Amino acid sequence: MPSVILRTMNDSQNIDIREYMRALGTDARNASRVMGAASTKSKNNALLGIARAIREDIDAVMAANERDLERGRANDIDAPLLDRLELTPARVDTMIEGLHQVAALQDPIGEVTDLAYRPSGIQVGKMRVPLGVIGFIYESRPNVTIEGASLCIKSGNALILRGGSEAFHSNRALADCVQKGLAAAGLPATAVQLVNTTDRQAVSEMARMDEFMDVIVPRGGRGLIERIMQESRVTVIKHLDGICHVYIDDAAERDMALDLAMNAKTQRYAVCNAMETLLVAESRAEELLPELGKRYEAAGVELRGCDRTRAILGESVCAATEDDWRAEYLGPTLAVRVVGGLDEAIEHINTFGSQHTDTIVTTNYDASWRFQREVDSSSVMVNVSTRFSDGFEYGLGAEIGISTDKIHARGPVGLEGLTSQKFVVHGDGQLR
Amino acid sequence: MPSVILRTMNDSQNIDIREYMRALGTDARNASRVMGAASTKSKNNALLGIARAIREDIDAVMAANERDLERGRANDIDAPLLDRLELTPARVDTMIEGLHQVAALQDPIGEVTDLAYRPSGIQVGKMRVPLGVIGFIYESRPNVTIEGASLCIKSGNALILRGGSEAFHSNRALADCVQKGLAAAGLPATAVQLVNTTDRQAVSEMARMDEFMDVIVPRGGRGLIERIMQESRVTVIKHLDGICHVYIDDAAERDMALDLAMNAKTQRYAVCNAMETLLVAESRAEELLPELGKRYEAAGVELRGCDRTRAILGESVCAATEDDWRAEYLGPTLAVRVVGGLDEAIEHINTFGSQHTDTIVTTNYDASWRFQREVDSSSVMVNVSTRFSDGFEYGLGAEIGISTDKIHARGPVGLEGLTSQKFVVHGDGQLR
Numbered sequence: 001m002p003s004v005i006l007r008t009m010n011d012s013q014n015i016d017i018r019e020y021m022r023a024l025g026t027d028a029r030n031a032s033r034v035m036g037a038a039s040t041k042s043k044n045n046a047l048l049g050i051a052r053a054i055r056e057d058i059d060a061v062m063a064a065n066e067r068d069l070e071r072g073r074a075n076d077i078d079a080p081l082l083d084r085l086e087l088t089p090a091r092v093d094t095m096i097e098g099l100h101q102v103a104a105l106q107d108p109i110g111e112v113t114d115l116a117y118r119p120s121g122i123q124v125g126k127m128r129v130p131l132g133v134i135g136f137i138y139e140s141r142p143n144v145t146i147e148g149a150s151l152c153i154k155s156g157n158a159l160i161l162r163g164g165s166e167a168f169h170s171n172r173a174l175a176d177c178v179q180k181g182l183a184a185a186g187l188p189a190t191a192v193q194l195v196n197t198t199d200r201q202a203v204s205e206m207a208r209m210d211e212f213m214d215v216i217v218p219r220g221g222r223g224l225i226e227r228i229m230q231e232s233r234v235t236v237i238k239h240l241d242g243i244c245h246v247y248i249d250d251a252a253e254r255d256m257a258l259d260l261a262m263n264a265k266t267q268r269y270a271v272c273n274a275m276e277t278l279l280v281a282e283s284r285a286e287e288l289l290p291e292l293g294k295r296y297e298a299a300g301v302e303l304r305g306c307d308r309t310r311a312i313l314g315e316s317v318c319a320a321t322e323d324d325w326r327a328e329y330l331g332p333t334l335a336v337r338v339v340g341g342l343d344e345a346i347e348h349i350n351t352f353g354s355q356h357t358d359t360i361v362t363t364n365y366d367a368s369w370r371f372q373r374e375v376d377s378s379s380v381m382v383n384v385s386t387r388f389s390d391g392f393e394y395g396l397g398a399e400i401g402i403s404t405d406k407i408h409a410r411g412p413v414g415l416e417g418l419t420s421q422k423f424v425v426h427g428d429g430q431l432r
Numbered sequence: 433m434p435s436v437i438l439r440t441m442n443d444s445q446n447i448d449i450r451e452y453m454r455a456l457g458t459d460a461r462n463a464s465r466v467m468g469a470a471s472t473k474s475k476n477n478a479l480l481g482i483a484r485a486i487r488e489d490i491d492a493v494m495a496a497n498e499r500d501l502e503r504g505r506a507n508d509i510d511a512p513l514l515d516r517l518e519l520t521p522a523r524v525d526t527m528i529e530g531l532h533q534v535a536a537l538q539d540p541i542g543e544v545t546d547l548a549y550r551p552s553g554i555q556v557g558k559m560r561v562p563l564g565v566i567g568f569i570y571e572s573r574p575n576v577t578i579e580g581a582s583l584c585i586k587s588g589n590a591l592i593l594r595g596g597s598e599a600f601h602s603n604r605a606l607a608d609c610v611q612k613g614l615a616a617a618g619l620p621a622t623a624v625q626l627v628n629t630t631d632r633q634a635v636s637e638m639a640r641m642d643e644f645m646d647v648i649v650p651r652g653g654r655g656l657i658e659r660i661m662q663e664s665r666v667t668v669i670k671h672l673d674g675i676c677h678v679y680i681d682d683a684a685e686r687d688m689a690l691d692l693a694m695n696a697k698t699q700r701y702a703v704c705n706a707m708e709t710l711l712v713a714e715s716r717a718e719e720l721l722p723e724l725g726k727r728y729e730a731a732g733v734e735l736r737g738c739d740r741t742r743a744i745l746g747e748s749v750c751a752a753t754e755d756d757w758r759a760e761y762l763g764p765t766l767a768v769r770v771v772g773g774l775d776e777a778i779e780h781i782n783t784f785g786s787q788h789t790d791t792i793v794t795t796n797y798d799a800s801w802r803f804q805r806e807v808d809s810s811s812v813m814v815n816v817s818t819r820f821s822d823g824f825e826y827g828l829g830a831e832i833g834i835s836t837d838k839i840h841a842r843g844p845v846g847l848e849g850l851t852s853q854k855f856v857v858h859g860d861g862q863l864r
Contacts, residue, residue, distance in 0.1 A: 033782065037806050110805060116827070122816050124826045127804065131838055214838055235667065235839045256861040263863040350465065372559065372856050373542060374469050384554050384859035394556045394855065395548070406563055406646055406852045407667045408840040420838045423826065424804050427816035429688040431695040 017197060021205035024160055025212025027190040028133045032158035035191050036130045040107040042185045046153050047103040050146070050181030051096045057177055062087065064173035065142065072166055080270075084140045085167055095146045098398065102150040105397040108415045109156045112424060122430050126421040130156035132214035134418060135206045136400070137162045137228065139220040142170035148217075149178045149192045151400050155418040158191045160206065160213075164220075165198035172196070207232035217413070219401045237409055237417070239401050241328040241354040242272030244386040247279040247345040247371070248288060249362035256383060257284075257361045261292055263385040264359065266299045270330045272402060273357050273389040277325060277335040279345045282308065285338045289313055301332045308338035325352035342367050346374050353377060355404050357389035378404060378411035449629060453637035456592055457644025459622040460565045464590035467623050468562045472539040474617045478585050479535040482578070482613030483528045489609055494519065496605035497574065504598055512702075516572045517599055527578045530830065534582040537829040540847050541588045544856060554862050558853040562588035564646035566850060567638045568832070569594045569660065571652040574602035580649075581610045581624045583832050587850040590623045592638065592645075596652075597630035604628070639664035649845070651833045669845060672836050673760040673786040674704030676818040679711040679777040679803070680720060681794035688815060689716075689793045693724055695817045696791065698731045702762045704834060705789050705821040709757060709767040711777045714740065717770045721745055733764045740770035757784035774799050778806050785809060787836050789821035810836060810843035 035043075054061060065087040072082050108128050115125030134157050136148040145161060152159040163171035175194035183189050195202050207216060210233040217237045218225045225238050246264050248257045264275035280288060289312045296303060304320040305313060317336075324335040325348070339345045342360075349358050359381040360371040368382045379389040389412070391399025396414030403409045409417035467475075486493060497519040504514050540560050547557030566589050568580040577593060584591040595603035607626035615621050627634050639648060642665040649669045650657045657670050678696050680689045696707035712720060717740065725745045728735060736752040737745060749768075756767040757780070771777045774792075781790050791813040792803040800814045811821045821844070823831025828846030835841045841849035 033806075033808075036808070118825060118827050120820065120825060122820055122825070127812075129805075129808070129838075132808070229665070233661070235837075253861075259861060259863055267864050374465075376465075376468070376561070376564070377854065379855040379857060380559075381857040382859065384857050384862050385864055387864040388552065388554055388857060388859075388862060389855075393550060393552060393554070394857075395550050405667075406561075410852055411855045420842055422809065423811040423821075423843045425811060425813040425816050425820060425826075427814065427820075429685075429691060430816045430820060431691055432699050432817055432819040 017199055017201045018205050020197070021195070021202055022209060022212070024193050024195065025133070025206075025209050028158040028160050028193060029212050031188040031191040032130065032132045034188050035153070035156045035158055036109070036132070038156060038187060042187055043107065043153055043156065044103040045185035046182045046187050047099045047150055048181075049184035050149070050178050051099040053177035053180040053184075054092065054096055054146075054174070057173070058092065061092070061170070061173045061177070064169035067169045068142075068167055077166060081140055081166065085142065085170070087142060087170060091143055095143050098147060099150050102154050102398055105154060105415060107154065108419050115424075115426075120430055121427065123426040125424050127424045128416075128419050129422050131418055131420055133158045133160065133212055135160045135162070135213050135216040135234070137203060137206075137216065137218040137220065137224070139164040139224070140167055142167045142174055144219065145171045145174040145194070146178070147398060148400060149175075151398055151415060151418060153182070153187075153191065155415045157418055160193050160195060162195040162203060162206065168198060203228065204231050207234055210234045215408075217401055235408065237401065237403050237413060238405055239272070240404050242274070242356040242402075243276050243326065243328050243352065243354040244273055244356055244389075245277050245279055245349050245353060245358040246275050246386065247339075247349070247358070247360045248281060248284055249345075249360055249364060249367050250281045250283045250341060251364035251367060252281075252284060252361040253363055254288070257288060258291060258295070260359065260361055260383070260385050262295055262299070264387060265296070265301060265334050266332075267385070267387050269332055271387070272328075273386050274330070275334070275386050276327060276329055277337065277352070279337050279339050279348060281341050281345070282338050283341075285309070286312055289336070289338075293317075296334065299332070301334050304333065304335045306337040309336045328354070342370060346371065350374075350376050355406075356402070357381065357386045359384060359386050378402070449631055449633045450637050452629070453627070453634055454641060454644070456625050456627065457565070457638075457641050460590040460592050460625060461644050463620040463623040464562065464564045466620050467585070467590055468541070468564070468588045470588060470619055474619055475539065475585055475588065476535040477617035478614045478619050479531045479582055480613075481616035482581070482610050483531040485609035485612040485616075486524065486528055486578075486606070489605070490524065493524070493602070493605045493609070496601035499601045500574075500599055509598060513572055513598065517574065517602070519574060519602060523575055527575050530579060531582050534586050534830055537586060537847060539586065540851050547856075547858075552862055553859065555858040557856050559856045560848075560851050561854050563850055563852055565590045565592065565644055567592045567594070567645050567648040567666070569635060569638075569648065569650040569652065569656070571596040571656070572599055574599045574606055576651065577603045577606045577626070578610070579830060580832055581607075583830055583847060583850060585614070585619075585623065587847045589850055592625050592627060594627040594635060594638065600630060635660065636663050639666055642666045647840075649833055667840070669833065669835050669841055669849070670837055671704070671833050674706070674788040674834075674836075675708045675758065675760050675784065675786040676705055676788055676821075677709050677711055677777075677781050677785060677790040678707050678818065679771075679781070679790070679792045680713060680716055681777075681792055681796060681799050682713040682715045682773060683796035683799060684713075684716060684793040685795055686720070689720060690723060690727070692791065692793055692815070692817050694727055694731070696819060697728070697733060697766055698764075699817070699819050701764055703819070704760075705818050706762070707766070707818050708759060708761055709769065709780075709784070711769050711771050711780060713773050713777070714770050715773070717741070717744055721768070721770075725749075728766065731764070733766050736765065736767045738769040741768045744770075760786070774802060778803065782806075782808050787838075788834070789813065789818045791816060791818050810834070
């Protein structure tokens with residue numbers, strides 16, 4: 001009964017955290033073998049069982065959330081954090097709907113592709129398999145507990161969850177529902193375990209126990225992610241900054257350029273796929289910048305411009321420094337730069353961007369292809385708002401995060417990003 | 433002229449190795465941008481240009497190799513190492529043929545797949561792109577310089593090579609040919625750079641400069657690989673042990689089982705895809721082990737058996753300990769274990785194996801599928817000798833190594849393993 005060990009952790013700080021984390025790791029590794037061989041039906045039953053458990057235990061879940069909120073208010077945490085922490089009835093419905101959606105997704109595990117004969121007579125293909133054990137480290141929003149669990153269960157992985165301390169009781173109550181759903185489907189409850197201590201050492205231990213962990217997905221601030229990268233012996237699928245660009249090309253259609261530049265910045269500010277720097281081809285700057293300047297001013301967006309931008313919009317626009325080209329404002333501030341054309345735009349993005357999401361607005365065929373090929377970002381778009389960079393919009397069903405890495409998973413990480421492929425080889429006695 | 437800096441390194445140990453490696457990294461990062469946008473034609477021209485340069489400079493290459501061999505003989509290095517070090521005319525021909533083969537492979541870069549419309553009207557797909565800068569660390573065999581360079585050039589990456597000290601002059605001469613081929617094709621010579629110092633600190637610096645390196649591929653002994661893993665802030669595609677198994681199932685065809693068990697062990701000993709442990713279903717042990725025992729004895733293979741194996745073959749067979757289940761002998765020694773059946777075989781392989789290559793011999797449909805699905809190795813085979821686990825046999829064209837990792841690349845790593853995919857999104861002004 002691992003949950004017994006978990007509960008005592010909360011009461012006692014005397015337990016050896018290294019031992020505790022290694023016990024979780026051992027259980028997770030064992031559970032991952034069962035999950036990897038589990039049928040689609042039992043994995044879906046677990047997901048629907050979790051949805052049922054949340055409905056049945058809704059009072060306990062809400063009471064736990066209220067405890068977190070009370071402590072949050074007592075500790076004077078700020079309003080946006082309190083908001084993210086709160087489980088409203090609508091948010092609970094969304095969690096439950098999400099579980100049904102993931103259950104409805106096609107099972108990626110066991111899919112065999114590219115099976116082809118070789119001259120030797122062997123037949124070689126690839127089979128999609130789970131990664132094994134995933135460590136998921138996240139902050140504040142308790143519904144992420146359910147999102148992470150549902151993706152890992154569907155993809156046949158075992159999961160160790162480590163949520164933010166401010167959501168401790170909410171996460172505990174939701175993890176209990178997850179374990180009930182797993183047990184009801186005849187799957188090991190240890191397939192999803194919540195780290196039951198807020199001690200930072202637990203994260204360090206997780207990052208070091210590479211014999212039990214296959215990948216760690218941190219979802220949180222840059223400080224958290226950099227600390228984990230520094231310590232980790234386990235592969236980290238990381239999401240660093242979202243410094244996204246819109247480049248208005250010489251051949252941009254005027255209205256589309258204006259609308260995309262507004263939407264990418266102002267539709268929502270505090271998200272990683274919002275535009276942070278606008279690049280405008282010099283041939284279009286005098287025509288477009290004054291109109292854009294008016295619209296941004298009306299929307300309350302502060303501009304930081306290069307010299308040429310300020311020559312057009314006036315000295316009232318702040319002068320941008322190199323720091324602005326590297327800034328992820330996550331708020332109503334926008335850096336603006338006039339560039340010579342496509343080459344300079346690509347150069348700027350590859351130098352100062354964060355390899356997240358970048359868009360060109362153009363009607364020119366060559367420019368669209370060169371931009372797509374040469375911009376080194378996880379999502380490269382033509383005539384689309386950067387705000388579409390998202391697992392749901394891409395049809396991945398759900399996402400555990402957005403990767404700004406190149407290795408293994410790039411861009412929104414859905415079920416497939418939590419899997420790998422192994423070679424399968426068939427023969428009838430081939431010898432070398 | 434980076435090669436000037438390189439040559440001085442050889443003469444002086446006073447140069448700051450950190451500075452030197454970061455200079456290589458900066459040049460490689462810049463070159464990677466050019467390589468990523470290079471046409472298929474110019475990349476192929478570079479490969480054929482390298483082949484031409486080797487032919488033209490063959491005297492210099494052979495003289496450099498002779499220098500390494502002389503120093504090797506003077507230092508009393510052992511015969512197998514000297515053999516690996518030697519560039520014979522036949523080996524030079526193979527290198528040149530390899531360059532032509534890689535030129536003939538399809539260019540993986542720029543391939544767009546899965547482009548499909550979403551309900552919002554955007555069209556989302558994936559484009560295959562280079563990883564960027566690859567660090568390749570290898571030992572003794574100088575022809576690996578050419579193999580690594582050809583795969584990285586074709587896949588649009590920049591490469592920093594760090595060969596073994598014993599092959600220093602050979603690698604230098606071959607790297608010169610590579611840079612000539614690149615320059616002849618109008619590509620930056622800095623796309624492939626050889627580290628021109630044998631100081632170990634160079635490897636540590638490479639492993640730490642994650643702003644310049646995207647992935648490190650070490651090919652060498654376990655000590656080298658573990659040291660790099662320990663130090664690296666860069667993703668390492670690693671190849672640890674090859675503890676490969678053949679499992680003779682209850683339903684194995686007799687002659688096929690005997691032939692595969694012999695071939696997987698004895699066709700070549702010192703290779704990672706040779707069998708190291710034979711598992712036999714108990715229902716077949718009394719029938720098959722005596723015949724296998726005879727054949728292995730005739731081939732000079734020493735057996736280490738479990739109790740049941742020794743009960744059948746006699747006490748003259750050494751008793752296996754747990755160390756034998758974990759041993760990569762790379763020589764004429766074989767661990768043998770009688771198992772209850774399929775479940776115990778899978779359990780043994782997943783516990784003691786190295787996730788490299790494992791084979792079942794069976795005529796049973798269910799057993800073949802369960803084995804393929806549940807054995808957690810990079811190559812899982814049915815009725816095929818483990819010796820087929822190889823990039824050429826799999827049709828990858830060439831391989832830079834075999835990965836025993838699950839993340840990013842698993843099994844033989846060819847061109848595709850040196851690439852990644854980014855999302856490409858097309859629209860006509862979609863806003864959120």
